[in-house]
Amino acid sequence: MNLFLDALAWIFSPDRLTGSYSLPVLFGQQLGYTAVSVLIAAVIAVPAGWAIGHTGKGREIALAVSGAARAVPSFGLLILLVLLLGVVHRVEAAVITFVLLAVPPLLAGAFTGFEAIDRRVVDSARAVGMTEWQILWRVEVPLGLPLLVGGLRSAVLQVVATVTIAAYVNLGGLGYPIIQGIPLQRFDQVLGAALLVALLALLLDLVLGLLQRAAVPAGQRTAPARSALAGSAARPVPAS
Template identity: 60%
Template sequence: MNLLAEAFAWIFSPQRLTGSLPLPTAIAQHLAFTFGSVAIAAVIATPVGWLIGHTGRGRELAVFLSGAARALPALGLVVLLWLVFGVAFKTEAAVAAFVVLAIPSILAGAYAGIEAIDRTVIDAGRAMGMTEWQILFRIEMPLGLSLLIGGFRSATLQVVATVTIGAYIGVGGLGYYILQGIALRDFAEILGASIVVVALALVLDGLFALLARFAVPRTDGPRVRSAASTPALARAPQFSR
């Protein structure tokens, strides 16, 4: 309990507002890396996932790549890309690593959300004379939005935890305090910084949970099959709830 009290005292100490890296600046850096990386991953993965879900082509390859990317060790990937990019491009290397780690969840959420839609709804759209683009934008995207947000949620939690490792190559963020605490054997600093990271993750998770609830479209009847009754979702990577 004394260590926990010291950790909270470290967080709220006036000294956290000064120094080479004030705590608010570290939090801002952490969030900037998180949201920036997830945004880049979304631009890459979302259209590909929608295309796979709409056409039904490439799903096996997407599942394989998603599973393979999830198995990558985060620290090893960050260090590898840092060496590949060059030591002068540590920020670019870190962002590239975070993007690679965020893509699988977003890709799975995008194509699984469309594959989970009841096919009779799509057939009804075609019977009404809707084009494939109209079916994608007016039917599949809105009905698959909830699972896509689930993909964003999982990717964001993955990245917000991994950004901590980025401090190992000197990109700042809350991991800076953890590494500094390890070097100085300051356990209150290590625990305090860890608590802030956990708090950020919980806040972001709560925000995405609320967003997912409001993203479910209101319909007169069931339009999206449950994960248990949908083979595509049963085989796709699952998201944390």
């Protein structure tokens, strides 16, 4: 309990608000690396996932690539890329590492969102004369959006937690107090920074969870309620 209180005291100390390694700066770095990496990953993974989901081709390749990317250890990849690209390209090495971490959940969310759509809906859209582009943007994208946002949610949470390793190559972020505090045995600092990373992840998860819920089309949100009412009306009333 004393360590926890010491960690809270470290977080709320006025010293944490000033300097080049202040908490606002570290928070900004943590969010900045996360946002840039997830955005680049989305540009790569979402169109590819939509193409796979729409055409039904390349699913096995996508699963293989996603599985291989998930198996690569992020810390080892970061160090390897820094050695290959040079210390002057540490930022690029870190971003590549985090992009590779974010691609699998985004890719999976994109194509599974399309696969989850009832094929009769897509066939009906074709039957009324919609083009493939119209089917993609007016039918598949809106209906597949909740699972895509779920993939985005997973990618953001994985990246924002993993960005802490950027401090190993002196790129800042909330991992900096952790890495600095371990050799100095400043465990209040280590725990305080770890709590901030966890709090940031929880806040992002809450925001993205609300976004995922809002992404569900209104018809799908009301359908279960209508089905329940219809089922209740269909049940016979027991005789008294």
